[in-house]
Amino acid sequence: NAGVTQTPKFQVLKTGQSMTLQCAQDMNHNSMYWYRQDPGMGLRLIYYSASEGTTDKGEVPNGYNVSRLNKREFSLRLESAAPSQTSVYFCASRKGEAPSYEQYFGPGTRLTVT
Amino acid sequence: AQKITQTQPGMFVQEKEAVTLDCTYDTSDQSYGLFWYKQPSSGEMIFLIYQGSYDEQNATEGRYSLNFQKARKSANLVISASQLGDSAMYFCAMAPKLMEYGNKLVFGAGTILRVKS
Secondary structure, eight states: OOOEEEEOSEEEEOTTOOEEEEEEEOSOOSEEEEEEEOTTSOEEEEEEESSTTOOEEOSOOTTEEEEEOSSSBEEEEESSOOGGGOEEEEEEEEOOBTTBOOOEEOOOEEEEEO | OOEEEOOOSEEEEETTSOEEEOOEEEOOOSSEEEEEEEEOTTOOOEEEEEEETTOSSOOEETTEEEEEETTTTEEEEEEOSOOGGGOEEEEEEEEESTTSTTOOOEEOOOEEEEEEO
16 A cells, blocks of 8 residues: 655756656545645645546646546646746645545655756 | 644754644634644655544544644644654644535645754
8 A cells, every 4th residue: 555656756857848747546535636845835735636537726726737547646747847836746635535534645746947 | 715824933842841833724614624744854744633623622643632722713733742753844734615525725834843852
């Protein structure tokens, strides 16, 4: 039982390049999330997927797209990376049923855009 | 708007002593959840404890307890008998509209805790 896995762990991009961050969970959770964490700040929600087949914007969606490929996988795409997207990206999942309201997080992807 | 405030950027505590990390929140929802996460220097986010807005008793999980004061909109984390391994960043988070499908978390800015030997 691996929980939530993310690939890659580290990535360096040049401005304008594109990439996809991968996330998978093996806990049969319904909801999945992408957050970013910047220095001195808490996590901010980029996009989320309440259930397979649905996606919605969070607090900071500009410059990103997502795909809920199936119940297990939720990917985040940067179409044209910008230095402002340098951050640590966390994927999370949640069962969505009482009493399990907590979200489980992956190990994070540290992205640097030069 | 939903907001979490953690007023203590950094805290020090002596090993084996108790420490309280402050968290206040703002929401107009009646049903919400409050969470604490720990982020050690290795970077992962570790779930510690959860309190529902309708729970009458304060949540406890081992050495962690959540001091929930609904009228004051505060959800302070109390760590008893601090250990060196407790040194980390601690985040308070809120899930407004707890029962809503796909419910999202709103995070505070965090408090860095350092345990001294």
